[in-house]
Amino acid sequence: MDGVKAALVLFVASLLQLAVLSEYRQFRTASIVLVALLSIALLRGSVFGAVAGFGTGLLLDTATLGTLGVTALLLTVAGFWIGRYGETTARDRFHAPYVSVAVVTVLYAFGLVALQFVLGQPAPAGLVARTLPLALLINLLLTLPVYALIRRLFPPHELGDRVREVRLLG
Amino acid sequence: MGLLVLLSLVLITVSFRSTALDGAQGTAAAVLRPFEVAADRVSRPFRDAAGWTRGLIDAKQDNKRLRAENAKLRQQVILEESSIQENVQLRDQLNYHGPPSVADFDQVHTVVLTKPQNAIDQSVSIGAGSSEGLRVGSVVVSPTGGLVGTVDRLFAHLAHVTLLTDNQSAVTAIDLTYPTAVGIIQPGGGGSDVLVLDLVSKTKFVAEGDTIITAGSIGKDKLPSMFPRGIPVGTVTSESSNDINPFKNIQVKPLVDFSSLRSVIVLVPKR
Numbered sequence: 001m002d003g004v005k006a007a008l009v010l011f012v013a014s015l016l017q018l019a020v021l022s023e024y025r026q027f028r029t030a031s032i033v034l035v036a037l038l039s040i041a042l043l044r045g046s047v048f049g050a051v052a053g054f055g056t057g058l059l060l061d062t063a064t065l066g067t068l069g070v071t072a073l074l075l076t077v078a079g080f081w082i083g084r085y086g087e088t089t090a091r092d093r094f095h096a097p098y099v100s101v102a103v104v105t106v107l108y109a110f111g112l113v114a115l116q117f118v119l120g121q122p123a124p125a126g127l128v129a130r131t132l133p134l135a136l137l138i139n140l141l142l143t144l145p146v147y148a149l150i151r152r153l154f155p156p157h158e159l160g161d162r163v164r165e166v167r168l169l170g
Numbered sequence: 171m172g173l174l175v176l177l178s179l180v181l182i183t184v185s186f187r188s189t190a191l192d193g194a195q196g197t198a199a200a201v202l203r204p205f206e207v208a209a210d211r212v213s214r215p216f217r218d219a220a221g222w223t224r225g226l227i228d229a230k231q232d233n234k235r236l237r238a239e240n241a242k243l244r245q246q247v248i249l250e251e252s253s254i255q256e257n258v259q260l261r262d263q264l265n266y267h268g269p270p271s272v273a274d275f276d277q278v279h280t281v282v283l284t285k286p287q288n289a290i291d292q293s294v295s296i297g298a299g300s301s302e303g304l305r306v307g308s309v310v311v312s313p314t315g316g317l318v319g320t321v322d323r324l325f326a327h328l329a330h331v332t333l334l335t336d337n338q339s340a341v342t343a344i345d346l347t348y349p350t351a352v353g354i355i356q357p358g359g360g361g362s363d364v365l366v367l368d369l370v371s372k373t374k375f376v377a378e379g380d381t382i383i384t385a386g387s388i389g390k391d392k393l394p395s396m397f398p399r400g401i402p403v404g405t406v407t408s409e410s411s412n413d414i415n416p417f418k419n420i421q422v423k424p425l426v427d428f429s430s431l432r433s434v435i436v437l438v439p440k441r
Contacts, residue, residue, distance in 0.1 A: 011205075015205055015206060015209040016209065017287070018206055018209070018284050018287070019206050019209035019210040019213065019284075020209065020210075020213045020217075022284065022285040022286065022287055023217065023285060023429075023430075024429075025429045031288075046171065047171070050171045050174055051174065053174075054174045054177070054178065057178070058181075059202075060287070061181075061195075062195055062198045062199050062202065063199055063202045063206065063284060063295075064284045064287055064291075064293075064295060065195065065196075065199055065284075065295040065323060065325070065328060065329075065330040066287075066291075066293075066330075067182060067185045067186050068181040068182065068184075068185035068191055068195060069177075069178040069179065069180070069181030069182035069183075069185060070178075070182055072174075072177075072178045072181065073175060073178035073179065073182065076171070076174045076175055076178055077175065080171045109288075109289075112288065112290060113290065115182075116290060119182070119186060122290065122336065122337035122338060123290070124289075124290060124337065124359070127289055127290070127359070128289055128290065131289040135289075
């Protein structure tokens with residue numbers, strides 16, 4: 001069930017990014033897809049995050065007619081890494097989604113530059129560095145509503161799975 | 171995780187080095203298209219409302235400016251119409267063969283499906299492809315006639331267009347008023363839409379406000395220009411020179427607002 005919900009949320013986020021937010025130059029540097037993916041990965045763990053990242057990346061690469069696999073690779077790594085963070089040190093920490101979004105926004109931007117460079121495509125690191133503060137700000141502002149919504153859709157496992165009784169063995 | 175990373179790397183390699191996945195990608199993108207159109211239609215009223223409110227603020231100023239511009243253009247049109255007639259007559263008399271112009275191509279009108287997705291990306295995807303007669307390298311212009319870019323990847327009913335602001339774009343262009351000032355239009359860098367007319371000799375005259383158009387070339391040469399002659403690129407916003415640079419520093423403001431493209435025209439060879 002979580003898989004279907006995640007697919008639906010990320011599909012809607014991708015459509016929002018492609019059809020609405022990319023209309024505005026300021027929002028082009030930010031990404032609601034990245035924020036939604038990281039929120040889901042934080043709440044559902046590394047493997048879930050990696051699979052969700054791969055699927056979303058592939059969807060974006062397909063829709064934009066770009067090189068297949070570029071966004072998929074970056075989002076797979078981002079989803080896995082933040083999922084791992086969610087499984088370990090980030091549990092119940094208020095600042096976890098904000099820290100995750102801030103760090104991954106920076107790493108995603110420079111990861112894309114590095115990948116473009118490896119592929120022999122234009123990789124203007126200076127331009128990315130200049131647009132990064134705005135991207136960071138918008139992504140952090142998006143984190144508050146997006147994470148709140150996704151937390152309602154994907155309640156943390158700890159609450160539902162908490163042990164309610166003790167059964168003696170032997 | 172390892173498997174997914176490996177799969178991504180395989181996809182990148184295959185997609186970047188061959189066209190094996192183009193068919194599947196084109197089909198998948200075509201499947202996604204109705205969803206994108208639906209999202210666009212749902213959000214359009216909100217965007218239009220925002221645009222309308224913004225437009226109201228500038229309306230008075232725009233009205234005054236446009237009235238003055240209109241009067242000036244009316245005079246210019248009369249002068250240009252007589253020049254065109256004279257030009258046609260002289261071409262016929264001389265049996266002159268010049269570089270191809272926009273009139274030598276068929277026009278395919280199509281919608282812009284996706285805009286640039288990040289700071290590096292300077293491309294859009296459009297809703298026409300090889301089935302509509304497009305080719306790799308086909309020139310794309312805006313509905314107002316300004317140069318937008320060229321088709322770089324082709325699918326059956328979709329195409330990927332590299333914008334003029336991409337770092338790999340370069341177009342031979344001339345000053346419409348002083349046609350001996352020939353240079354190369356390139357992106358100005360810095361993430362803005364400003365272009366630079368490079369390689370114009372210091373001996374040539376270029377003035378602020380001049381219109382820059384594509385130079386074109388006769389197609390029988392070894393390296394013919396992809397661009398027909400006379401497509402407007404933009405207007406000169408600043409012109410200077412210094413002792414270090416052997417060429418003039420010319421900044422050009424593009425005619426096209428690349429961030430608000432909704433439809434484009436692709437020039438295809440006449441059938």
